[in-house]
Amino acid sequence: MNNLSYLTLFLLGFFGGGHCLAMCGGLSSAFALQLPPHIGRLRLIVLMNLGRLASYTAIGTLAGAFGQFGISLYQTRGLQTALFFAANILLLLLGLYLAGLSDFVRHIEGAGRPVWRRLNPLLNRLLPIKSTPACFAVGLLWGWLPCGMVYSASLYALGSGSAAQGGLLMLAFALGTLPNLLAFGWFAGQLKTLLQNRRLRLAAGLSVCGWALWQLYRAAAMLFA
DSSP: OOHHHHHHHHHHHHHTHHHHIIIIIHHHHHHHHTOOTTSOHHHHHHHHHHHHHHHHHHHHHHHHHHHHHHHHHHTOHHHHHHHHHHHHHHHHHHHHHHTTSOOGGGGGGGGGHHHHHHHHHHHHHTOSOOSHHHHHHHHHHHTTSOOHHHHHHHHHHHHTTOHHHHHHHHHHHHHHHHHHHHHTTTSHHHHHHHHTOHHHHHHHHHHHHHHHHHHHHHHHHHHOO
16 A cells, blocks of 8 residues: 555545534534533543544454455455455545535445444433543544545545555544644634635645546556556
8 A cells, every 4th residue: 555545545634624623523512511620621632532533443444354354255356456446436536525526425424324323322321521531432432423534535445455554544534634623622713714725625635636546547557458
């Protein structure tokens, strides 16, 4: 897995920050309003985001392991090639979403609702947050909140065909989302203005598209050589 793939997932997480703030920023604020006096807002935000990063990494590891299992089961390079093409086509669609040229990501958020219906009662038991460990536990569950960006990135992890690479790819994506959510409440206004800059988003999205197209071209050239 080329290092640029990890950088690409990081940039997707960072420039998709407007999506993250819209979905998760409000939750973070709501949790903070219910905190007991002995737990500060900073501790809540840090621990919750550490839990979220752990869940994203676990999702990527599971997705990568599933792809790895499928490849080993069929013992064919054909499946690996198919996963690689599918992953980069998805990356291309993510780039278009980031550039504001497609809303594809929003259409797949419903896929995770059955899982979230099972996890939501666990989250409700932890609320309102009363202890430091509960902050981390809420973050772990928060990581499974239905999110088109997360699902799309995890499908790219699936295409890696490796549990280790899948986990690292999702960790890179998670680290990209981290600055936005850590900054929420301190200088969210300035950050939101940056992330909503049309030209910047277009440049970032087209860069992701360019990388995906280059990967597809290379794979096609090797396949038909």
